[in-house]
Amino acid sequence: MLETVSPAVVSIAVEGRHISKQRIPESFRFFFGPDFPSEQVQERPFRGLGSGVIIDAQKGYIVTNHHVIDDANKIRVQLHGGREYDAELIGSDSMSDVALLKLKKAKNLTEIKFADSDALRVGDFTIAIGNPFGLGQTVTSGIISALGRSGLNLENFENFIQTDAAINSGNSGGALVNLNGELVGINTAIIGPNGGNVGIGFAIPVNMVKNLVEQILEYGEIRRGVLGVQGGELTSELAEVFGYKINHGAFVSLVVPNSAADKAGIKAGDIIVSVNGKDIRTFGELRAKVATLGAGKAVNFGLIRDSKEQIVTATLNGASMMQEKAETLHEALAGAELANYSEDNVKGVRVISVIKDSITAHYGFKQSDIIVGLNRNVVKDLEDLRELLESKPNVLVFNVVRGESTIYLLVR
Structure with a gap:
C-alpha cells in the first residue's frame, strides 16, 4: 500500500x-x-x-x-x-x-485517492506520512483516537480527527491515510509539552478539505457559509431535561432572525444531528461543516424536535469580509489585517492575519480573534472601531472572542 x-x-x-x-x-x-x-x-x-x-x-x-x-x-x-x-x-x-x-512544469506525478472522512470510526487504523524536522519522508502508524474535536483554539473552524500516530514539526500538510491508502485527513497540529509528540495529533478531515479546494478553484476564494444559529454540545443534562434519548448532536439555543436557519424553520431547542445525511457529534463540527460547504448552498439538516426526527433544507448565507490594514485605524494595531465579521449572531471585527513580531502581536492579538468591544463600547464592524479609535484614547481595552472564550487585551 x-x-x-x-x-x-x-x-x-x-x-x-x-x-x-x-x-x-x-x-x-x-x-x-x-x-x-x-x-x-x-x-x-x-x-x-x-x-x-x-x-x-x-x-x-x-x-x-x-x-x-x-x-x-x-x-x-x-x-x-x-x-x-x-x-x-x-x-x-x-x-x-x-x-x-x-x-510548475511537473510530469509523471502520482495522486492520492480520497476516502470518505464522514465514515471514519474511533479505533480505525491510520498512517501518517510527512517530513518531520526536514529528515525526509517518514511513516508512522496509530489509530483514530477521537472525531469532531473542537474548542482547541488551534483554528477558527475546528472539526479535527485526533490520532495517536506520531506527528511532529514538519509533518504539517502531510497525509493521514487509512489501510487502503486513501486520504482521510491533512495533518495539521499537535498538543504536547514544548511542541513535542505525546500521541495527540490532529488532522483536518478530507471532506472538509475537498469543499475548500473546490471553492478556491471555482471562485479563487473561500465563500464561507453561515447558518445563523448559536448553541453548544448536547450534554447528558440537556438531554435529560428535554427528554432526548440521544447523546450527540448540536443543541440550538438561539436562531438569528431572518437567517438561513430561521427561514428553514429551525427553532431554539432543536438538536441538529446530521448535515446532508451525515451524522454530526458536536456544535463545533456543525459550525465547521456549514462554513466549508460554502455560501448559497442548499443543505439538508436532520434535527430532532419533540422527540421526532425531521429534515429541513436551508440555503446558507454568506459572511461579510471587507478587509482593511489595521494601522490605518491606529498605530498600535500595526501589523494586522482586519475584516468585518458577522456569523451565528456574533458581529465584530476579525483579525485576518498578524505579522510575527509586530506591535499587534506584542499586545497579544492572534489570527482569527474577533474584536467585539473597545473600552466598554460595542464594536459591530470596522466603522464602529474606527469611530472609537478616532478619539485617540490613552488606554485601549479590547473585548475579544477567541475560539469559544472571551478575553480582554490591554493596549497602552
Whole structure:
C-alpha cells in the first residue's frame, strides 16, 4: 500500500521575509522633532519546512496547510523520488488552515485517492506520512483516537480527527491515510509539552478539505457559509431535561432572525444531528461543516424536535469580509489585517492575519480573534472601531472572542 501512497506525499521548503514594526517611544519624537518616525520597520528572512499531498496529478495540484506557506515568497517542492519543482500558491484559507498549490512544469506525478472522512470510526487504523524536522519522508502508524474535536483554539473552524500516530514539526500538510491508502485527513497540529509528540495529533478531515479546494478553484476564494444559529454540545443534562434519548448532536439555543436557519424553520431547542445525511457529534463540527460547504448552498439538516426526527433544507448565507490594514485605524494595531465579521449572531471585527513580531502581536492579538468591544463600547464592524479609535484614547481595552472564550487585551 505504501508503495502507491508515498509518491503522492511531498516535502515543502519555503522562503520569505517577516516584516515587523516596532513602535518608537513618544519621547524620541519630543527630542528629535515631529518628523522623527513613529515606528521602525524591520525585515527578517525566514525559511520553513512542511509537507503536502498531491491531489491532482494531471494539473499538479497539492494540498498543504496555510501556516506552512504563510508569508512565503518562494515555495519549493521535493517529490518522494528526489525531483524538485517550484510551486505557486493558488489560494488558501487561514481560518481552516488549508492551502492549494500548483507545481510548475511537473510530469509523471502520482495522486492520492480520497476516502470518505464522514465514515471514519474511533479505533480505525491510520498512517501518517510527512517530513518531520526536514529528515525526509517518514511513516508512522496509530489509530483514530477521537472525531469532531473542537474548542482547541488551534483554528477558527475546528472539526479535527485526533490520532495517536506520531506527528511532529514538519509533518504539517502531510497525509493521514487509512489501510487502503486513501486520504482521510491533512495533518495539521499537535498538543504536547514544548511542541513535542505525546500521541495527540490532529488532522483536518478530507471532506472538509475537498469543499475548500473546490471553492478556491471555482471562485479563487473561500465563500464561507453561515447558518445563523448559536448553541453548544448536547450534554447528558440537556438531554435529560428535554427528554432526548440521544447523546450527540448540536443543541440550538438561539436562531438569528431572518437567517438561513430561521427561514428553514429551525427553532431554539432543536438538536441538529446530521448535515446532508451525515451524522454530526458536536456544535463545533456543525459550525465547521456549514462554513466549508460554502455560501448559497442548499443543505439538508436532520434535527430532532419533540422527540421526532425531521429534515429541513436551508440555503446558507454568506459572511461579510471587507478587509482593511489595521494601522490605518491606529498605530498600535500595526501589523494586522482586519475584516468585518458577522456569523451565528456574533458581529465584530476579525483579525485576518498578524505579522510575527509586530506591535499587534506584542499586545497579544492572534489570527482569527474577533474584536467585539473597545473600552466598554460595542464594536459591530470596522466603522464602529474606527469611530472609537478616532478619539485617540490613552488606554485601549479590547473585548475579544477567541475560539469559544472571551478575553480582554490591554493596549497602552
